[in-house]
Amino acid sequence: MKKILQKNTFLFKEHVGLLKASNNYDVYDPQTNEVILYCREKNLNPFYKIVRLFLTDFKSMTPFEIEVSGLDGKKVIKVKKGLSLVLSKIEVFDENDKLIGIFKQKLFPLGNNFEMFDDKGNFVSKLDGSLIAWNFKFLKDKNTIATVTKKWSGIGKELFTSADNYVLDINDSVERTSPLRRLIFGAVICIDMVLKE
Numbered sequence: 001m002k003k004i005l006q007k008n009t010f011l012f013k014e015h016v017g018l019l020k021a022s023n024n025y026d027v028y029d030p031q032t033n034e035v036i037l038y039c040r041e042k043n044l045n046p047f048y049k050i051v052r053l054f055l056t057d058f059k060s061m062t063p064f065e066i067e068v069s070g071l072d073g074k075k076v077i078k079v080k081k082g083l084s085l086v087l088s089k090i091e092v093f094d095e096n097d098k099l100i101g102i103f104k105q106k107l108f109p110l111g112n113n114f115e116m117f118d119d120k121g122n123f124v125s126k127l128d129g130s131l132i133a134w135n136f137k138f139l140k141d142k143n144t145i146a147t148v149t150k151k152w153s154g155i156g157k158e159l160f161t162s163a164d165n166y167v168l169d170i171n172d173s174v175e176r177t178s179p180l181r182r183l184i185f186g187a188v189i190c191i192d193m194v195l196k197e
Contacts, residue, residue: 006176079186092186
């Protein structure tokens, strides 16, 4: 696993755009305020670009493929979602395109919920958030192992653009080399593109 993902705290900053089809993020180390990773949407079909731009209510249903890479341009993980009409299923792959795990969106209980499974289909964690709040937590055996919170960067920027910023905090209880860290990291993208679009 890339050493950069062994950190505990990350700041995701979505790129600003009034009319934008694709989603791109820079990931910062909050302690140094330096960019440490890039998240770029790849291979967006022209049809889905049009849907995202002009039929925004359907944006969260469209497929996406986000590649997370280091400053050297080398891929760290890939987060991929197919077309979804009701509930989303998202796959997370390592730098060699080997499946790490899957997120499955849950309809009940009401709220913003995903169950997370490893590459063998074993349940590993649950992402839990309320319908209106911007706070999310990752639960394992009823214990919070990570949190995601929305970081407001200024009322003007938030009102007139579609850019969102998120802070991810991973608990020390998650082993530094565990694939669960990559799943948690990938889930932040799902929060923005599936739950909050």
